[in-house]
Amino acid sequence: MICDSFIERRFHLAMLPDAAAMARLVSIRRPDLVLMPLGDTAADLDETFRLLDTIRGLHLGIATFLLAPERTRAQVVTAAVKRGAGEVFSPPYSALDIVTTAEKVLGADGAATAGPDHEAPAALKGFGMLTYREQQILQLIVEGRTNKEIAIEFGLSHRTVEVHRRNVLKKTGARNTAELVRMALER
Numbered sequence: 001m002i003c004d005s006f007i008e009r010r011f012h013l014a015m016l017p018d019a020a021a022m023a024r025l026v027s028i029r030r031p032d033l034v035l036m037p038l039g040d041t042a043a044d045l046d047e048t049f050r051l052l053d054t055i056r057g058l059h060l061g062i063a064t065f066l067l068a069p070e071r072t073r074a075q076v077v078t079a080a081v082k083r084g085a086g087e088v089f090s091p092p093y094s095a096l097d098i099v100t101t102a103e104k105v106l107g108a109d110g111a112a113t114a115g116p117d118h119e120a121p122a123a124l125k126g127f128g129m130l131t132y133r134e135q136q137i138l139q140l141i142v143e144g145r146t147n148k149e150i151a152i153e154f155g156l157s158h159r160t161v162e163v164h165r166r167n168v169l170k171k172t173g174a175r176n177t178a179e180l181v182r183m184a185l186e187r
Contacts (some may be wrong), residue, residue, distance in 0.1 A: 056084035061135035
């Protein structure tokens with residue numbers, strides 16, 4: 001039923017058999033959104049967390065939604081959000097709520113559109129429009145990386161990273177890096 005709702009709104013879908021297949025897809029072709037179960041056993045949670053770490057480690061700004069099983073503890077949800085889950089939905093799942101949230105995160109057309117510099121802007125909840133590169137920089141800022149470390153990661157000048165960081169602060173309305181990190185973790 002959730003898949004039907006996404007198809008009706010003209011989203012492109014790929015249904016995959018397991019987390020390993022999803023990890024391969026994410027490393028080959030950047031999806032705009034990953035929707036997956038949170039899992040209810042320790043092994044399932046470990047697999048979900050590994051996949052979240054993989055997606056977050058790619059620094060591509062991929063939105064990740066999780067479907068939590070009944071009676072999921074708050075600590076598990078918090079751990080999932082800290083590992084990069086953008087939203088965690090609880091049962092009973094509302095296909096309309098999930099699709100509507102996806103549209104808000106990705107834009108009305110169901111996908112981020114690429115600009116002339118091939119940087120795809122994506123609406124981050126509470127953040128306004130950040131370019132693809134700004135999302136990458138934000139992710140590394142949240143991880144505690146310095147401008148020089150970020151510059152090395154992307155093969156940029158540290159001055160360029162400073163400009164991106166300043167733009168992220170300006171677009172998000174954060175007064176300083178500490179406030180930016182807090183806002184990013186709360187989204």
